[in-house]
Amino acid sequence: MASQETIKRDEPFTQRQQAVLDCALNLLVAGGEKALTTAAIAREAGCSKESLYKWFGDRDGLLAAIVEHQASKVRAPDALDGPFSKQTLIQELQHFAENLIEVISSDISLALNRLAIGQASRGDVALGRTLLHKGRGRIGAQTTRLLSAAMQQGHLETAPAKEAYHVLYGLVLKDTHVRLLLGDELTAAEQDTATVARKAVSDFMKLYGATTED
Amino acid sequence: MASQETIKRDEPFTQRQQAVLDCALNLLVAGGEKALTTAAIAREAGCSKESLYKWFGDRDGLLAAIVEHQASKVRAPDALDGPFSKQTLIQELQHFAENLIEVISSDISLALNRLAIGQASRGDVALGRTLLHKGRGRIGAQTTRLLSAAMQQGHLETAPAKEAYHVLYGLVLKDTHVRLLLGDELTAAEQDTATVARKAVSDFMKLYGATTED
DNA sequence: CTCAATCAGTACCGTACGGTACGGTTCTGT
DNA sequence: ACAGAACCGTACCGTACGGTACTGATTGAG
Incomplete structure (x- = not known):
């Protein structure tokens, strides 16, 4: 019930979790899905497997979180509002x-x-x-x-x-x-x-x- | 030393092996790479896993054979030789x-x-x-x-x-x-x-x- | 100081898969 | 008919991974 809870954000992950997701993304980029094992992520991110499952449910949830987290970084370019040549x-x-x-x-x-x-x-x-x-x-x-x-x-x-x-x-x-x-x-x-x-x-x-x- | 050996062909697989590759392709289409286990192929194709390894070396060889076999079916369209409108x-x-x-x-x-x-x-x-x-x-x-x-x-x-x-x-x-x-x-x-x-x-x-x- | 919660680290379990070994059967060439 | 190869079916082995349980350390609140 901390004040954090009331902060509105589109990113549903804590900073710590986002850091883990970034580590996971690195593994994914380096070695593909095959390299993206829960043990490897935990080792790379310095967290426990148990925490991964607590935060993301299961492996599929983790994959979804990676994609979601990365997609949330996409920023649409500014629109041209007025007339233009x-x-x-x-x-x-x-x-x-x-x-x-x-x-x-x-x-x-x-x-x-x-x-x-x-x-x-x-x-x-x-x-x-x-x-x-x-x-x-x-x-x-x-x-x-x-x-x-x-x-x-x-x-x-x-x-x-x-x-x-x-x-x-x-x-x-x-x-x-x-x-x-x-x-x-x-x-x-x-x-x-x-x-x-x-x-x-x-x-x-x-x-x-x-x-x-x- | 049968007469078959002298027959020239671009397809390096026997009919039996091609049938197996077709079965494997069916599995692949139905369930993706994950469904393409050696056991499943052997069951589907009615052959033994041992034969699979004898014919294709290992799983990667099997995958390569599937792609190769399917690619060999691609036929380029006939060329227009003369002038055309x-x-x-x-x-x-x-x-x-x-x-x-x-x-x-x-x-x-x-x-x-x-x-x-x-x-x-x-x-x-x-x-x-x-x-x-x-x-x-x-x-x-x-x-x-x-x-x-x-x-x-x-x-x-x-x-x-x-x-x-x-x-x-x-x-x-x-x-x-x-x-x-x-x-x-x-x-x-x-x-x-x-x-x-x-x-x-x-x-x-x-x-x-x-x-x-x- | 104490209690509760969180989390890292590790050990563990069940399962599934790649690859191998073997017994029994069918096919083939002689 | 016989020998040998090819092969099916199954059982088996080692490993790797997803997921869970436990322990000890850290942290923060009262």
Whole structure:
């Protein structure tokens, strides 16, 4: 009944627990799900297995907590509220594209996606849904709104914004995400995120850019 | 020293062994890697565990054999040898797109990709490389040749054919592959493969289609 | 100082799986 | 018919892991 209880927070874990989750994430990134044993986590985090079970219920709860904790760190980019120029739109989209590539290629993202995919193969879709909804979904929704606004301002042809977003997504990532998940390495050209982002946005504007504009 | 030995074949497994691999694949599709225990395979296939180890060495060899066996079934589409019309090109591309979506969404493909991704998380990239090279790589190379030929015939703007292929790939699949791997389900619109394929090829032609043509 | 709660560390249990060994059976070539 | 190989079914072994129980140390409140 301490005053702590009344503090409102979206993160339902204590600092100590979050530190443990970060340790667990390190193990996951380093060695995959196989390396993520309760004993290893307890050793790495300097806590007892008993505490792990007390805090997270069971192993599945622990995995869910890892994903949840990491997803809670995702921050959607700021929205452009006022009107903006077509040039600004292009810059924003390029920024989005570069950011998307970097996030998707990061060791942490790959490890979490591999974990969720492993769970999905056993029929448990919970982790995957969390990942999609809380992770990529955030920035996706934000970018979709940006596209929608751009359409209203006449920078883009009118079309379902969600569809346009998906096209942009495909143009940016192509098959790189799955290839990375499979352990393949990107070519030198593919690692040049700035150029890749420019090309993707350029192609996107060819498809959705409004022709009737200054 | 039977006459069988002299028969040339790319499939290094006997019929019996292939039947076992098919049984193993069924288990994999049904329950993921976790369900793919040597005991379960032996029970399902009606063979002994000892035979499994005799034929495939160890469990990893068995997994590799499953992927290899399935990849050997992939047949690249026939090449268009002579000149062809732009309309034919579009039809071929739509056919490719539909086929790609169907293959990628199939339970077997998803199970194999999940398996390889699980291995990749432990640092073993072998399965992933096999999957990329022997599976998708085949039809990819074939389609890339098609695009290259179309460029030479003036149906498409001149560009690196491989780059164009990747753009087409991204336009067709977008983020659906990863979402399926994560256990997400496609929307009704996304399940309409014919429409999706048409839209993707249409967008692709807007980007790469030659303007200076009849 | 004392009591209660928390937690690290360790030991322990049951189970499941990879891999091996062996007896009995079927198939094959001679 | 016979010998030998291949093979099925089962039992078995060692190990690793998920989960639980216990002990002792630390901490904070009254």
